[in-house]
Amino acid sequence: MTVSDQERHARAALTRIAEPADTAMGRLLRDHTPEEALRRLTTDADLPGISERKLDGYRTRLDGPAPQDDLAAIDSLGGxxxxxxxxxxxxxxxxxxxxxxxxxxxxxxxxxxxxxxxxxxxxxxxxxxxxxxxxxxxxxxxxxxxxxxxxxxxxxxxxxxxxxxxxxxxxxxxxxxxxxxxxxxxxxxxxxxxxxxxxxxxxxxxxxxxxxxxxxxxxxxxxxxxxxxxxxxxxxxxxxxxxxxxxxxxxxxxxxxxxxxxxxxxxxxxxxxxxxxxxxxxxxxxxxxxxxGSIGDLASERRGHMMARDLLPSRAARVLEAVPPGDGASPQAIAKAAGVVLDEALAALHELLPMGFVARRATRWRLVPSVANTRASPQAATTGPAERSDMTAPAERYGVRG
Incomplete structure (x- = not known):
């Protein structure tokens, strides 16, 4: 239900008579209807709690535009x-x-x-x-x-x-x-x-x-x-x-x-x-x-860019960390630096080779930094290598283009 026309007119009049957030007017409206509050302002009725100075201020604005004129004005604006x-x-x-x-x-x-x-x-x-x-x-x-x-x-x-x-x-x-x-x-x-x-x-x-x-x-x-x-x-x-x-x-x-x-x-x-x-x-x-928002309107977790090397299995990642750039190192030196036995180091190096993470020259292995630090593709970052087909090329499986 909407308010009565009388109350609407009274409240419209009060928006001209009192400034916004006037607590004295707020208390008056708490104790009286808007129509009664307006009546008391327009007569000599007693208004407890409102000083004569403030009351005079209200009454100086009584000769302003009539509330029906303001309501007609807002209506003409489509409001x-x-x-x-x-x-x-x-x-x-x-x-x-x-x-x-x-x-x-x-x-x-x-x-x-x-x-x-x-x-x-x-x-x-x-x-x-x-x-x-x-x-x-x-x-x-x-x-x-x-x-x-x-x-x-x-x-x-x-x-x-x-x-x-x-x-x-x-x-x-x-x-x-x-x-x-x-x-x-x-x-x-x-x-x-x-x-x-x-x-x-x-x-x-x-x-x-x-x-x-x-x-x-x-x-x-x-x-x-x-x-x-x-x-x-x-x-x-x-x-x-x-x-x-x-x-x-x-x-x-x-x-x-x-x-x-x-x-x-x-x-x-x-x-x-x-x-x-x-x-x-x-x-x-x-x-x-x-x-x-409502329960369940949770913001997604924010993460930094995932690098291709972040998707490697733990053993391969550990060996890759031990492979130096430049002239490289022998498998024995890489195994020692990674803290694994020689067979594990060689197995990991041969996994990393077709993915483009490392390169081999004679008996020495070196890091290929530009590939190791390539950002992972969005698909690889969201699905992960374990969820993709084993028939996928190794380099693509880890988000690296061959």
Whole structure:
């Protein structure tokens, strides 16, 4: 069931009267319905716990645009005003308590609740480096490919790279803005914000036509933190709004993650400080999903490149280690160096010869380094020699071309 028209109008009016995260207004809504709270503000009714100064501040905004005008404006944009109690309302925002939004102005077709269920916040420095932009874009493109929505703030730097990365693969992305959803900010992101509204969602606590302020940027960070199961910081200085988002996410019991950067970069200092405390180090989308996803969404193990010699049986590998390059050595010297008897050394050398690992000249054997250090083929690395047919040529069996 959706909320009544009366409650929707009252909550829309409150988004103009009170600033986001106003705990005094939050307490008022905890004790009274939105309609009753609005009635008390528009009359001389007593409001315990609210100072006269704050009450005067509320009442100076009562002569602003009527809520029905704001609702008509959002409707003309193809959007809607989503309230607590609506089917589309993300109930995880209720964790904000008295700082819960009075409602959210939403522009875009997808369901906010459904996108938020499988979403990750990616935030970071506005003046990010090329490294930060590259990491954020690639990470969010991969998250989009895995079916995860990316939530960020549409600011310059990491935020923009995160949104663009998701959009580039047809993924869904959500921009939480500090203005009205019809006010492009920053101006240079007007086209990006249009793309987000077409492919994902723009959401705001402020009604149409409102402009951002410094405090509103900080306050919207709590919505980003609460909306998603986890927050990733890509680059951030020690004093950064991204750190506010990450620490608020940790306070709310969400996963906090950070991508490491160069230790010489001041823009990675804040991210590294998080990694020394509450954050988990992540470097790819699979690791983010492992934390924020369902049971069984495990990231694959990462390994270095496998060399051809890594696939040799233990005895052959031991003998190969004892074969010198250059002029080589006699079988007796190789056997002694490998710690095996002469017959075992000769058997291993004759196995290694057709694979191209060693070469023989008269009675001396030498290493062929360029072949011994060749990377194993993907097939050999995954199946292994024991699982392949014995009819396979020896060199191919060990991932080496003859």
């Amino acid at each position: 809607r005003f989503v309230c607590p109690g609506d089917p589309e309302w993300p109930r995880q925002l209720d964790d904000l308590g008295d700082q819960r939004p009075y409602g959210l102005w939403v522009r875009g077709a997808p369901s906010l609740r459904l996108l938020a269920l499988r979403s990750v916040a990616v935030v970071g420095a506005r003046a990010c480096t090329a490294y930060g932009a590259h990491v954020a874009s690639g990470l969010c493109a991969d998250l989009g490919e895995l079916g995860w929505a990316v939530v960020s703030g549409a600011a310059y730097g990491v935020d923009a790279a995160a949104h663009r990365g998701s959009l580039s693969v047809g993924g869904a992305t959500v921009a939480v803005v500090a203005s009205g959803v019809d006010v492009p900010y920053p101006r240079g992101h007007a086209q990006l914000l249009r793309r987000i509204a077409e492919q994902g969602l723009l959401i705001a606590e402020l009604p149409p036509g409102e402009h951002p302020t410094r405090s509103r940027f900080i306050l919207r960070n709590r919505v980003i933190a609460a909306l998603t199961p986890g927050t990733v910081v890509v680059e951030a200085e020690y004093r950064s709004g991204a750190l506010i988002t990450a620490r608020r996410a940790a306070e709310l019991g969400r996963f906090t993650m950070a991508v490491p950067g160069p230790v010489t970069s001041a823009l990675s200092g804040g991210a590294h400080e998080l990694l020394r405390g509450e954050a988990v180090l992540v470097t790819r989308a699979a690791e983010v999903v492992e934390l924020c």
